[in-house]
């Protein structure tokens with residue numbers, strides 16, 4: 501978890517690689533569907549371009565299908581899901597069904613003002629439609645309203661790991677691995 505621009509996608513890849521599990525990014529799956537013009541993509545794009553969340557039913561079904569894939573059987577890392585309290589409940593149900601359990605919830609903490617520059621830079625290199633100043637502001641608001649409350653839910657469950665997301669990418673990765681008690685591979 502973490503607000504827009506916290507570096508979730510970047511760090512998710514390193515964690516997933518270490519544990520040899522898939523990193524499942526709802527944002528990436530939506531964007532892939534937008535690019536290939538599927539029905540899901542057409543629906544999701546309306547919300548994403550405005551910085552709003554895609555409706556829970558749509559997102560939940562997509563994640564449900566994805567974690568049923570064979571490569572997720574040994575475990576998986578979710579990037580960008582759950583993002584609402586309703587999604588937390590759905591996820592609980594899904595993993596009960598698949599026989600998985602949550603090991604940890606990693607939150608990247610950042611100062612929102614400082615990461616706006618990161619996002620505007622990304623707009624230039626990756627050209628994401630939702631990386632404009634106005635849409636970024638909306639995404640930050642929605643994160644604060646809908647997603648930040650999940651932090652307390654997972655803290656209460658004893659799963660929360662909070663990591664400072666500012667600084668060099670490698671340093672942040674190291675902080676996450678330290679918090680997860682990952683032993684470096686030689």
Ligand code: ADP
Pocket residue numbers: 503504505508526527528530547548549551552553554555556559579580581582583584587630639
């Ligand atoms: P960021 O965290 O940088 O805002 P993501 O790539 O994770 O970006 O997500 C991009 C967009 O995809 C979100 O703004 C939202 O519209 C949609 N999205 C991703 N995950 C979810 C989710 N779990 N629930 C609803 N919408 C989602």
